[in-house]
Amino acid sequence: MIEVERILRVDHAGEFGAINIYRSQLFVARYLYKDIVPKLEEMLGHEKKHFNTFDRILKSRNIRHCYALYFWAFGGITLGVLTALAGRKAIWVCTDSIESTVLHHLDWQLDFLSQHDTEAYDAVMSIKADEEEHQDFGQTHGSKSFVYKPIFWVVRQSTEFAIWLSTKL
Structure with missing residues (x-):
């Protein structure tokens, strides 16, 4: 089914983008915010696991990856570096913003996949708790200050x- 393939490609690409965000934030944090390095490493580990889940499914079904995969990498690196340079709170505002957006899409995907593809449904469900945890952490450690609203947006x-x-694509 074409829609299931599209969902799997988008989620695969999104995890690739997330890996690049956390890698970039980690690069900066190792110099400026050593205290948050362990949390960023933990989140990066989650995203790598999620990526591997979708990568395995794409390969097992002979589904091509998204043509925008390297756009996600570039975007992830850019967001990661810029938010990290803006400060530790900006890192967590970035996390909150991404995860709130992603979770909205995951809810729609889960509703669709529950009726059309059990394996893909299980894969999306397997990442949801981590993404919710990331969002909660971002909300708790970020800031609702008007200064950070443009970053969130x-x-x-x-x-x-x-x-x-x-x-x-």
């Missing part, structure tokens, strides 16, 4: 654009 719009683009 730019990250949300970037994430939504990347998701939209990935559904087309």
Whole structure:
């Protein structure tokens, strides 16, 4: 089914983007915010596991990856470096923004997949708890200050654009 393949490609690409965000934030944090390095490493580990889940399914079904995969990498690196340079709170605002956007899409996917593809449904369900945990951590450690609203908005719009683009490629 074409829609299931599209969902798997988008989720695979999104995890690739998340890996690049956390790698970039870690690079900066190792110099500026050593205290948050363990949490970023933990989150990066989750995203690598999620990526491998979708990568395995794509390969087992002979489904090509999203043509925008390297756009996700570039976007992830850019968001990661810029938010890390803006400060530790900006890192967590970025996490909150991305995860709130992703969780909205996962809910729609789960509803669709529950009726059309058990394996893909199970894969999406397997990542949801980690993504919720990341969002909660981002909300708790970020900031609701007006100073961070533009970061939240730019990250949300970037994430939504990347998701939209990935559904087309």
